[in-house]
Amino acid sequence: MKHLTLKAALTCSTLVFASISSAATLTLNLENIQVNNGEIRIAVFNSAQTFTKKASHVMGVASLKESVSVTFDNIPVGEYAVMLFQDANGNEDLDTNLLGIPNEPWGASLNGTRVFGAPKWADVMFEVPEDGTQITVSMN
């Protein structure tokens, strides 16, 4: 799986609102942000099957500081993965070169990485328990 797939994942615009009111809170602490260099676009995936194809939650956040925290409320308990990128040129797309290598900052839950390729579900999957969770993602 190459970065082309990562691009598909990070630019996924499908938004599925969580409807389970008793669910938990997911807090993302984002670090190593390039300040004032475009919106950070976040995609949350809730299964291996939909990973990089269809996000369960998406959010955009401004790059005002090197670190920022965002929360997703009403997240059903389960397995998740987060992929995000910083849209430096505001074209709502993760810019890549001809070989699919990102030319804008990106990150993934667990700071999961592959050599020369996009992370796979196993590299980035984490659990959201009933009392919620916090994860930290450092932008690459």
Added chain:
Amino acid sequence: MNRRQLLKSLGLLGLNAGIASNTAAFASELVKLSKTNAPLSPELAFSSSFLSIPESYEPTRVKFDRALPSDLRGTLFRNGPAKMQRGDTQYHHWFDGDGMVHSFDLHGSELVHRAKMVQTTKLIEEKSAGRFLRDGFGTHLSDALPVLKPDDLNVANISVLPLGEEVLALWEAGSAWRLDAKTLDTLGRKVFSPETDGVSFSAHPRMDPDGHLWNFGYLSGAGKLVIYDMSATGELNRTQVIDATHTNMVHDFAVTERFIVFVLMPITFEGRHDVSFADMLGWDEDGSVEILLVDKATLNVQHRFELPPFFAFHFGNAWEDGKQLRIEVATSEPWKEFNTSVKNAVAGKLPTRAEIESRDLAKAQEIILDLDTKTARSETLPFSRAEFPSFDPRFAGYRTQSLSMLTRTQDLPDAVFGFNQISRFDRKQDSVANWTYGNNFIAEEHVFVPKTGAKEGSGWLVGTAFDWENSKTTLSVFNAEAVQDGPISTCNLPYHLPLGFHGKFVKAA
């Protein structure tokens, strides 16, 4: 302490030994020792070239023993790994070291040599940290930062591409770095266009006689090649992505009148964070060599051929001959054996019997493709233990009569890694002319410099050689048509240089 002990203390013998960072102190110690001690053991010859290398060589004017031909005025640019250790971290493979670019300005009866490290992102970060933070090509550091993209490993240490007032420092798998051609100061990473930003610009661009500059890039594991079609001054005309198997490590290519020629070897790739990049690459014993001919006009693959597997880094010239197409190949020892040999040479270890025997597999061959019958075959060229092919660049893509290579003589002690002889094959005469440096020399690439207005093959071979017994580097000029007569002019530098890779000569206007 003798030099062997010094090398040992530097960690070149014991891989885990700590490295003192005060290289200046070691430099003076080495100079002292070199005057008083017995000759260096031959297995340390190669690795000793990386000792006492300064951050830069300030401009140094040195006389040749005989005046240079009046037409031979210009600059030889060379690149190679120079920084093999930083703080308590050390690289173990020749390909790992941070690149240093040299210029040798030749005029009259003297040259001016200077050199600077290429200030890559990696080098600047590591200079500030006081240690290597990134893996080398063939070295895995247990606490290295993760490798996410090829430029994370980019040491810009393989070759150069002079482009007017700039010279690009080239690596194989990452971006080129721009240097000022006069001062060798680093100007920044080269970006040809947004879509090629971060695509590798490999180390052996080829220039057509009509002034077209060609190159390629790739990403291990991606199964693609990116072709660059450029003007002679480096402006990007077109790019094309083609699908291809065996694009996990591609070092060189060739051009003919109508085609771009890729000879792709069955190297496998498995991305891992726990081994060096070299160890992510393997060899598919059941695979074959795939040859692609890409039409220069359309940039699409027009012909495909297969051959039984062999490994090679470099190609000489290639040309079309009626319905045939010929490719000169510097066949290497097998990939795995090569890597083992290089690591042993860097570590100052004696080569094993298997390594020594595998050197005989490094020869040269000519691949002959029949475009009508779609068949490929190969014939042996009369070189053995050979590498670093060089030919008259004015005829790139068109038939050339002569091919020069570095070779090693049978009497060069097996413990020495490298080459000690210049060999030139003349197709018309069907003979090879040789000239041998002494056994205390390791020769580096000798580039062909054409004589203005003269016929193909008429010119000079210009190259450096490392005298490891005396820790000095020499630059020699040969009449390419009379290599056997020895250098027509020689310049002994007052110091030695780290053994490097490739260069290009730019004649003065």
